[in-house]
Amino acid sequence: MKLFSVSAIALAAAMLVPFTAQASDKKYKLVLTSEAGDRESVLGGALRDWASRIEESSDGRIRVNVFYQGELGGQQELFDQLVKGNVHMMITWPQTSYDQRIGANYIPYLVMGWEDAIESFGREGWVRDVLEPIYQDIGLKYFGPFPEGFGGIATKGRYATSYEEAQGLKVRSQPIFPLPQTLQAMGFQAVPIDWAEVYTSIQTGVVDGDSSNVIYWDYEYFRDQLDYFVQSSHNFSSYSLLMNSGTWEEMDDEDRGIIDSAAIAVIDQQFENAKAEDDKWIAAAQEAGMEYIVPTPEQKAAWVERVRAEVWPQAEEALGKEIMDVVRANASVPE
Structure with a gap:
């Protein structure tokens, strides 16, 4: 091939x-x-x-x-x-x-x-x-x-809305820095996999789900494999x-x-x-039986605090202080 x-x-x-x-x-x-x-x-x-x-x-x-x-x-x-x-x-x-x-x-x-x-x-x-x-x-x-739209975590068998619950869940990540590092900071085991190999990886148990995509991709391509979509919104896709x-x-x-x-x-x-378009696919996934979970403000805030504390310093080392100074000056204040 x-x-x-x-x-x-x-x-x-x-x-x-x-x-x-x-x-x-x-x-x-x-x-x-x-x-x-x-x-x-x-x-x-x-x-x-x-x-x-x-x-x-x-x-x-x-x-x-x-x-x-x-x-x-x-x-x-x-x-x-x-x-x-x-x-x-x-x-x-x-x-x-x-x-x-x-x-x-x-x-x-x-x-x-x-x-x-x-x-x-x-x-x-x-x-x-x-x-x-x-x-x-x-x-x-x-x-x-x-x-x-905003990416999430789609899994089968069980789902997580906290660092503690995410322990032991293996999820596919795009092989692009700092997405795997982000998933790790959230508590998941990140497995970088190319898009073309995701379905087979979920089907065979190499991973328990997909991450960082809007729900369209997980519903349209993996709906027979996945049970849950957690709207973690950790990345804007x-x-x-x-x-x-x-x-x-x-x-x-x-x-x-x-x-x-x-x-x-x-x-x-x-x-x-x-x-x-994103709202349309959220509704379609729910109608097809995929459970759609929105973390509580407290759960999301805990993820935001943990991820920014752990991943942003890594980003500064990789991307440079100049870029991260701009990021910190403009990034959203957590709700």
Whole structure:
């Protein structure tokens, strides 16, 4: 499977074809993908939307070939190919393998509610000011976030709303700093696993559940395996719209404007719809029999205190004092 994925990426990379040298007359075939989200998912729809807006605005001069989850490879492999320029665009959870500072996107208990999250992660928000130069340093153009909502802990057999109750529960974590460290601080045993391997890992008992995703992913993909979803809200789950800087820089201003405007439209639409979409899947999961648990304010406050005390110093060591000073100055005050 891996050999096929690499070959597919190599074939896809050949699609970046500028046919003429005149400004704004070049014809491109770009590759857009994500590690998650099938054709029918909200993320899959966003991929198509970004692609169609680009093609429409360029009168078909810039064509975008969309590949869905698993079609070109796994999470780390795809991010590697994006940095190299073999994949041109992604909506992805960026990996920290090239720069630990990308972990600023995943700092736990950064925001506490929807209003604060939208303000902080939005186009004029302080989170963008932190992230944009980091992406530039590793050769990526950052358009903005694709927000989904607040992540939780989905498990089978039993659930936890406290550090003590979480002891012995093994949950999958995205292999991105500081998400595994966050789960450990909450009392769980964190097992970093790539998205493509999560179902089998739950099914075979390697882990007891999934973590840090909004309920959509756990309900839609693992509903026959999971019994509970605890709305711990320890992370604000958002993908990022990214493009390889080499591809971006070789385009002229008109074509950059087309790509950027289309990205902004996709991001704005998702900010408008994200909470309602999350609420819809919370209701759907409950109707299907998954128990949805919201920790009490006291339970959440205990997690916030423990996680910030343990993980934020680790984040400062990995990301730098400058970033964490900005975080501490802007992060939500616990409710």
